[in-house]
Amino acid sequence: xxVKDKVWxxxxxxxxxxxxxxLAGQLLPWCxxxxxxxxxxxxxxxxxFAPADYQQGDGFRIIYVHVxxxxxxxxxxxxxxxxxxxxxxWHIKLxxxxxxxxxxxGASFTFLALVTGSIWGKPMWGTWxxxxxxxxxxxxxxxxYLGYIGLRSAIDDRRVAGKAxxxxxxxxxINIPIIHYSVVWWNTLHQAPSVSKFDNPSIxxxxxxxxxxxxxxxxxxxxxxxxxxxRSELLEQEKRSNWVKELVTSS
Amino acid sequence: xxxxxKMGGYAAxxxxxxxIVAVVLFLNVISSWRRYKNLLRRLKRIHSENNxxx
Numbered sequence: 446x447x448v449k450d451k452v453w454x455x456x457x458x459x460x461x462x463x464x465x466x467x468l469a470g471q472l473l474p475w476c477x478x479x480x481x482x483x484x485x486x487x488x489x490x491x492x493x494f495a496p497a498d499y500q501q502g503d504g505f506r507i508i509y510v511h512v513x514x515x516x517x518x519x520x521x522x523x524x525x526x527x528x529x530x531x532x533x534x535w536h537i538k539l540x541x542x543x544x545x546x547x548x549x550x551g552a553s554f555t556f557l558a559l560v561t562g563s564i565w566g567k568p569m570w571g572t573w574x575x576x577x578x579x580x581x582x583x584x585x586x587x588x589x590y591l592g593y594i595g596l597r598s599a600i601d602d603r604r605v606a607g608k609a610x611x612x613x614x615x616x617x618x619i620n621i622p623i624i625h626y627s628v629v630w631w632n633t634l635h636q637a638p639s640v641s642k643f644d645n646p647s648i649x650x651x652x653x654x655x656x657x658x659x660x661x662x663x664x665x666x667x668x669x670x671x672x673x674x675x676r677s678e679l680l681e682q683e684k685r686s687n688w689v690k691e692l693v694t695s696s
Numbered sequence: 697x698x699x700x701x702k703m704g705g706y707a708a709x710x711x712x713x714x715x716i717v718a719v720v721l722f723l724n725v726i727s728s729w730r731r732y733k734n735l736l737r738r739l740k741r742i743h744s745e746n747n748x749x750x
Contacts, residue, residue: 502706503703503706503710504710506703510713549724550724560716561717565709568706666721670724670725676732677728677735680735680736690743693743
């Protein structure tokens with residue numbers, strides 16, 4: 446069997462509902478444990494061991510929830526957009542499931558990025574909110590998530606809802622590079638990135654490590670929610686199939 | 697300990713941020729898990745009723 450065949454075989458197995466359901470169930474406990482450990486390490490590192498910032502004192506510690514939430518708000522949207530594209534082009538149902546399982550948790554991360562940013566802005570900038578490019582484009586992202594959730598729940602036909610939602614998610618993806626580069630393109634009150642310059646990060650190592658722990662913990666947290674939600678969506682979608690029947694009557 | 701809770705005068709900002717994050721993440725866990733469990737229960741009922749009929 447050629448490599449290409451093997452890849453296709455793997456792809457088809459992955460996309461088979463019964464297989465994915467089982468795999469998600471096996472992954473979930475590991476994922477939960479890893480999330481809890483990393484989150485504890487990140488919290489202790491960020492709140493206790495990281496030194497106070499020379500300008501912002503202990504106020505900078507909001508970074509450990511604000512930045513991971515903001516990163517996740519964009520990451521989850523990209524997962525939604527990519528899966529929407531796969532669903533539109535190849536009609537792989539599993540991709541639509543992944544996309545719609547991500548919407549609420551993505552909106553939650555966006556909401557948290559906005560709220561924690563606002564709370565951070567008050568003591569540092571002297572204001573809860575400014576209409577600068579970064580904040581405005583992030584707010585637009587929240588509306589995109591809410592629009593996606595609203596659109597899907599407004600359409601009863603699952604296939605039509607999937608198609609409409611996917612198109613909305615794809616069109617909205619244009620906002621992601623705008624958020625990312627907003628602090629470079631425009632003169633914003635929001636500071637420029639201090640972490641992503643990996644060759645020369647302008648942040649101390651014992652401040653950086655907890656941040657990376659929290660970022661991975663948030664990513665794993667998303668994965669946990671995604672696994673649970675896609676299992677629910679699969680059950681719902683396949684409720685009349687034999688594998689679901691066997692599953693629920695055997696246990 | 698008190699020093700730690702005071703957060704160098706930023707206590708209200710730091711702890712409210714962490715609190716809101718904790719609440720929102722917790723709500724996500726609860727609602728996803730509840731939905732999953734309720735769905736399993738419902739499907740179990742439906743399928744076992746069908747089995748009794750046929």
